[in-house]
């Protein structure tokens with residue numbers, strides 16, 4: 001039985017690593033599943049892709065579709081055309097997709113139209129915000145997925161409400177957290193630590209890349225000014241995503257405490273988060289990692305598809321109005337941030353559970 005494992009963009013790589021590891025462990029004792037790692041090439045820079053393969057010990061992809069940059073439709077189309085061609089030349093028995101990026105949706109459509117079943121890792125999460133391309137990707141993917149591997153009871157209920165029967169839902173936990181827990185002892189201080197004068201608990205980490213926050217130069221500048229003002233002169237380390245870099249070049253004056261750095265490799269980035277006073281972000285995955293590391297997280301969005309990071313974890317939705325930042329940061333400086341707990345099944349064993357279920361589903 002051959003499984004295609006699809007990875008396309010940065011947040012996919014930490015999600016596939018534990019599944020591949022668990023598959024290899026089973027193969028070593030005669031497990032029946034083989035896999036083919038398909039990289040769509042949606043992210044292609046060393047900093048957005050290659051570094052993650054190296055640090056997380058992910059084997060080189062068996063196939064790279066090399067789609068590169070483009071509009072949402074261009075990327076979707078290019079991935080579908082190239083993945084369909086691959087499947088017609090060499091069919092697989094299951095297409096396993098993770099997360100909510102364009103590659104996730106495009107490969108799901110191509111596979112399902114060739115009657116190849118699809119399993120979706122991190123299925124069922126919803127923000128309800130249709131302006132996010134990721135929400136469209138989630139909804140389209142889940143509408144034609146056979147089996148769902150879920151991270152939370154909220155995701156299970158979203159799926160049930162949309163008519164998915166319980167025998168297709170497998171509540172297994174969070175593969176991103178498998179990767180984090182496995183790598184906590186290996187996290188490493190970035191080379192610029194001393195040069196930027198960073199001290200544990202004495203700086204902020206900022207990541208911003210959502211179109212709603214970064215595509216309009218004037219609004220983005222107001223948001224950065226509010227962050228600069230609320231962080232009271234502590235260093236703000238800002239690894240700049242390539243999408244953000246384009247708008248940032250239009251921002252004439254950055255707050256003085258900002259320290260811009262390149263997108264960081266996995267081990268360095270999570271070291272920065274682990275040691276930070278707090279994280280200010282519009283990412284989804286980082287809210288999960290901050291929750292597990294117990295680091296306060298301020299999310300600059302109005303919605304989240306990961307409500308457990310707010311209900312249980314250290315995350316709070318601040319919204320996109322810059323005026324809301326200061327009161328939240330004042331609470332942080334006053335030591336009034338919640339402590340948070342860890343969501344159910346985020347225990348580092350999700351990859352194993354997924355492989356066990358796949359063996360049952362495909363080989364029974």
Ligand code: UD1
Nearest residue numbers: 009010011042043044045048069101102103133134242243
């Ligand atoms: C994508 C995902 C998003 C994820 C994010 C993490 C979708 C719809 N969005 O958004 O869910 O959180 O990745 O990074 O799939 N670029 C480079 N080098 C690269 C990759 C991209 O310079 O290796 C440039 C592209 O040319 C483009 C911009 O970065 O101009 C955005 O890349 P794209 O893949 O379109 O989407 P992201 O905004 O990164």
